[in-house]
Amino acid sequence: MKSASRLEKVLEKGEFAVTSECGPPRGADAEVIQKKGALLKGVVDAINVTDNQTSVVRMSSAASCFILKGMGLDPVLQMVTRDRNRIAIQSDILGAAAVGVNNILCLSGDHQVFGDHPKAKNVYDMDSIQLIHSVRKMRDEGTFIEGDEIKGAPKLFIGAACNPFADPFEIRVPRLAKKVAAGVDFVQTQCIYNIDKFEEWMKGVRDRGLHEKVHILAGVTPMKSVGMAKYMKNMVPGMDVPDEVIERMKGVPKEKRADEGITICVETIQKMKEIEGVRGVHIMAIEWEDRVPEIVERAGLSPRPDV
Amino acid sequence: MSESEFEPKIVAFCCHYCAYTAADLAGSMRLQYPPNVRVVRLPCTGKVDILYLLKAFEDGADGVYVAGCMEGDCHFINGNFRAKKRVHYAKKLLDEIGFGGDRLEMFNMSASMGPRFAEVAREMVDRIKKLGPSPIKTVQTQKSGDKP
Amino acid sequence: MIVGSRKPMEEIEAMIDPFERIIVLGCRECVTVCSVGGEKEVGILAAELRLSRKQKGRAIDILEFSLERQCDHEYIEQIRTQVANYDAILSMACGAGVQFVAESYPEMPVFPAVNTTFIGVTEEQGLWTERCQACGNCILHLTGGICPVSRCSKSLMNGPCGGSSDGKCEVNKEIVCGWQLIIERLKQLGQLDKYEEYIPIKDWSSSRAGGPRKVVREDLRI
Structure with a gap:
C-alpha cells in the first residue's frame, strides 16, 4: 500500500470504487461541509473536495478535508496549480498529510477568468503533470522538488483528472500515458454522456495496457434539467453532451426531468461497470449531494465493502 | 456670434476621379452651393490621413468631410474603404476629446453627380451651422501661466 | 517587436494637465511598426491635445519629436538642448523607452502615452499577437x-x-x-x-x- 487511503484499499481489493465530491461553501461555516459529509458517509469510498472550483473563492480544500476527516470520511484533497507556487503547494501537501488526508487530486484548474476574481494574477509555477511528478517524488523518494530530504514523507494516493472528450482527441490516450509515467495512481474522468466516444477512448487505453497501470474511475453527473444539459453542452469547455441526451430529457414532463436525469446517470454507471478497465465511478452531483445515496443504491453499488 | 451670422468654414477632401469632377460639373451646371466649402483635391480618398483631418480642424475648420467614389467604384479598388475607416477612427478621436465626431463625415458620389455634390455641401453647411463654430474658436485661449 | 496600445485620452490629459509646454516624444523602433508611437502617431496625439486644450481655452505648446530609439543614450541626448524649454515629456515609446528618457532627464516629469502590451508579431495588417x-x-x-x-x-x-x-x-x-x-x-x-x-x-x-x-x-x- 502506498497510503492509508480507503479508496486505495477498495481499488486494490478489486472492488468497483465509488467516489463523489463536495464543494466547500463561500463562507466560514463548517456546518455546510459537515452536512454534505453526513449525506455521503458510508455511501461512497472517498469524497473529493474541490479547490476553488471555476475560480470562485471558497473555503480552502485542505481545511474542508480536515473537517471531513474528523467525521471518519476519506477525503480527496483537490489541488490546482493556478493559485499556489511550488513552495505553497508542497507546504499544503505536508499539512494535509499531517492531519490525515490520504488522497490528492492533481489539477491545473480553471482559468481565473471564469471566477469571481477575474483580475487576479495566476501562478502556474507548474502544471498538473508536474504536480503528479512532484507528489510522487515527495512520497516515494521522500524529497522535495529541489531534492532536500523530507522528514516524514506525505503518504498520499495520487489522482488526476482526465478528459477523454477534449481536443485534440488523438492525444487523449498519450496524455493519460504521460500522467501514468509521472506516477498517477488513479484518474477520474470528465462527466461521461457520450458513451460511444468514451468506449473508443477506453479501447485506446487498453491497447496500450494503461488500464493495468492506473485505476480509471468514470465520471458521471446527473442533470437536473434541460437547461443544465444545454449549458453543459454549449458553455462548458471540453464537455461532450450528445443531442440524444438532451432530447431524452425534453421527452419527459418538466416535473419529472430531474428524476430522468438521475435515471440516465444510473444507466450510465451500469454501462461503465461493463467496460473492461473501468475500476469505479466518480459521481459529481453538483449541489445535489442528497441524491447521491439513491444513485449509488439504484446502480447496485451499495452497501460499500468493508476494507 | 448668433447662429444666423455664423458662416462655417468647411474643408472637403475630394477624390480627383469623382467628387472633384462632380464639383466641376456642379459649376458647369450653374448649380448653387454654399461658398463655405473649400475643396482640397486628392488623387484618391485613400490618400486621406487622420493627420490631415485633425490638422484641418486645428487650422480652424468648423467641419471637414471626405468625398470619395461610390463604394465598389474606386479607381484604386479600395481607397474609399480605407478612407471610410480612417474617418471613422478620427471621429472617435474627436468624440474622445469632446470636440464632436459629428463635425467630420464621409460621403460617396460619382463624377456625374454634380447635383449630389451641391446637396452634400448644403447638408454639411446646415449640419455645422447647427453645431455652431468650432469649439476652439468660441473660447479665448488664456495666456501661459493662467489656470482656468 | 514590442507591441503597445495607446492610453485613453482622458488618462493622458490628466497626466499632463498641469503643464503648458510639453514634448511629445516618439520612437522609431517597435512602436512605429505597430503604429502606436512613431512620428505619425506623435502628430496625431499632438493635434488631439492642441484641439482639446483650445476648446478648454488653455494654452499648450507642443514640440513634436521622434527619436531613432528611446532605449539608447545617444539618441536620447538629441533632445537635451530642447528639454530646458519644456515642462514635461510625454513619451510614446514602450515602458523601457519611457524609463530611459526619465533616467536621462531626472529633473523632468516624463509620462507614458502608451501601454506596453507584449512581445509579438504583425500577424496581419492591423493585427498584432503575442509570441514571447x-x-x-x-x-x-x-x-x-x-x-x-x-x-x-x-x-x-x-x-x-x-x-x-x-x-x-x-x-x-x-x-x-x-x-x-x-x-x-x-x-x-x-x-x-x-x-x-x-x-x-x-x-x-x-x-x-x-x-x-x-x-x-x-x-x-x-
Whole structure:
C-alpha cells in the first residue's frame, strides 16, 4: 500500500470504487461541509473536495478535508496549480498529510477568468503533470522538488483528472500515458454522456495496457434539467453532451426531468461497470449531494465493502 | 456670434476621379452651393490621413468631410474603404476629446453627380451651422501661466 | 517587436494637465511598426491635445519629436538642448523607452502615452499577437517551435488542459489553444512521439520571477 487511503484499499481489493465530491461553501461555516459529509458517509469510498472550483473563492480544500476527516470520511484533497507556487503547494501537501488526508487530486484548474476574481494574477509555477511528478517524488523518494530530504514523507494516493472528450482527441490516450509515467495512481474522468466516444477512448487505453497501470474511475453527473444539459453542452469547455441526451430529457414532463436525469446517470454507471478497465465511478452531483445515496443504491453499488 | 451670422468654414477632401469632377460639373451646371466649402483635391480618398483631418480642424475648420467614389467604384479598388475607416477612427478621436465626431463625415458620389455634390455641401453647411463654430474658436485661449 | 496600445485620452490629459509646454516624444523602433508611437502617431496625439486644450481655452505648446530609439543614450541626448524649454515629456515609446528618457532627464516629469502590451508579431495588417514572454529559458526546440509559456493561457508545459475545445482555449474562443498548435506542428514534423516526453518543472529564475534581469557582454564593454 502506498497510503492509508480507503479508496486505495477498495481499488486494490478489486472492488468497483465509488467516489463523489463536495464543494466547500463561500463562507466560514463548517456546518455546510459537515452536512454534505453526513449525506455521503458510508455511501461512497472517498469524497473529493474541490479547490476553488471555476475560480470562485471558497473555503480552502485542505481545511474542508480536515473537517471531513474528523467525521471518519476519506477525503480527496483537490489541488490546482493556478493559485499556489511550488513552495505553497508542497507546504499544503505536508499539512494535509499531517492531519490525515490520504488522497490528492492533481489539477491545473480553471482559468481565473471564469471566477469571481477575474483580475487576479495566476501562478502556474507548474502544471498538473508536474504536480503528479512532484507528489510522487515527495512520497516515494521522500524529497522535495529541489531534492532536500523530507522528514516524514506525505503518504498520499495520487489522482488526476482526465478528459477523454477534449481536443485534440488523438492525444487523449498519450496524455493519460504521460500522467501514468509521472506516477498517477488513479484518474477520474470528465462527466461521461457520450458513451460511444468514451468506449473508443477506453479501447485506446487498453491497447496500450494503461488500464493495468492506473485505476480509471468514470465520471458521471446527473442533470437536473434541460437547461443544465444545454449549458453543459454549449458553455462548458471540453464537455461532450450528445443531442440524444438532451432530447431524452425534453421527452419527459418538466416535473419529472430531474428524476430522468438521475435515471440516465444510473444507466450510465451500469454501462461503465461493463467496460473492461473501468475500476469505479466518480459521481459529481453538483449541489445535489442528497441524491447521491439513491444513485449509488439504484446502480447496485451499495452497501460499500468493508476494507 | 448668433447662429444666423455664423458662416462655417468647411474643408472637403475630394477624390480627383469623382467628387472633384462632380464639383466641376456642379459649376458647369450653374448649380448653387454654399461658398463655405473649400475643396482640397486628392488623387484618391485613400490618400486621406487622420493627420490631415485633425490638422484641418486645428487650422480652424468648423467641419471637414471626405468625398470619395461610390463604394465598389474606386479607381484604386479600395481607397474609399480605407478612407471610410480612417474617418471613422478620427471621429472617435474627436468624440474622445469632446470636440464632436459629428463635425467630420464621409460621403460617396460619382463624377456625374454634380447635383449630389451641391446637396452634400448644403447638408454639411446646415449640419455645422447647427453645431455652431468650432469649439476652439468660441473660447479665448488664456495666456501661459493662467489656470482656468 | 514590442507591441503597445495607446492610453485613453482622458488618462493622458490628466497626466499632463498641469503643464503648458510639453514634448511629445516618439520612437522609431517597435512602436512605429505597430503604429502606436512613431512620428505619425506623435502628430496625431499632438493635434488631439492642441484641439482639446483650445476648446478648454488653455494654452499648450507642443514640440513634436521622434527619436531613432528611446532605449539608447545617444539618441536620447538629441533632445537635451530642447528639454530646458519644456515642462514635461510625454513619451510614446514602450515602458523601457519611457524609463530611459526619465533616467536621462531626472529633473523632468516624463509620462507614458502608451501601454506596453507584449512581445509579438504583425500577424496581419492591423493585427498584432503575442509570441514571447521573455522567460529567459527558451524551450521552443521541444515544442515544435510554438511557445507554451506565451501561447497557452496557463503556460502549461505538458498541455493541453481539459478546457481545449475545437482547437480553442477555454478562456475564450478567440484564443487558439497553444497546445493544439504544438501538437499539429509536431505531427507535421513527424515528431508526435515527442509529445509524450515529460517536460520537467520549469526553472523560472531566469524569468521576471528572479528579479530584474540583465545581460552582460564583457567582450563588448569598454
